[in-house]
Amino acid sequence: MAKIDKKSNKAIFTNEEYAKTWENCPIIQNRDRKDFRLCYICKYPMEFKLNENNSEDESAWVIDLINTKKPVLEIQNYIGVHANCVKNRTKRDATKLIKRIKMVGWMAPE
Numbered sequence: 410m411a412k413i414d415k416k417s418n419k420a421i422f423t424n425e426e427y428a429k430t431w432e433n434c435p436i437i438q439n440r441d442r443k444d445f446r447l448c449y450i451c452k453y454p455m456e457f458k459l460n461e462n463n464s465e466d467e468s469a470w471v472i473d474l475i476n477t478k479k480p481v482l483e484i485q486n487y488i489g490v491h492a493n494c495v496k497n498r499t500k501r502d503a504t505k506l507i508k509r510i511k512m513v514g515w516m517a518p519e
């Protein structure tokens with residue numbers, strides 16, 4: 410279960426939460442789903458090993474809440490996105506948007 414850091418007011422997630430959140434992210438048909446998933450905001454790949462716990466890289470991914478109207482800290486409400494993309498989200502409740510994006514067969518350029 411995520412903890413809130415009282416100083417920065419940011420949620421701190423466990424490695425297990427990163428691994429489970431990864432399973433919520435849209436897959437890319439021509440990439441290994443263990444290593445690459447789609448960022449639903451910019452539609453570019455994210456790489457599993459580059460999460461903000463392990464990497465300072467600007468393409469690192471973070472855990473964001475799918476529905477910020479109901480900010481529950483539960484796996485079902487977690488989605489991985491690039492750290493830089495969080496500010497570009499358009500909907501406070503992205504549940505339907507993410508469902509629609511998952512129905513598309515995404516392919517990464519070779």
Ligand SMILES: [Zn+2]
Pocket residue numbers: 448449450451452453490491494
């Ligand atoms: Zn992105």
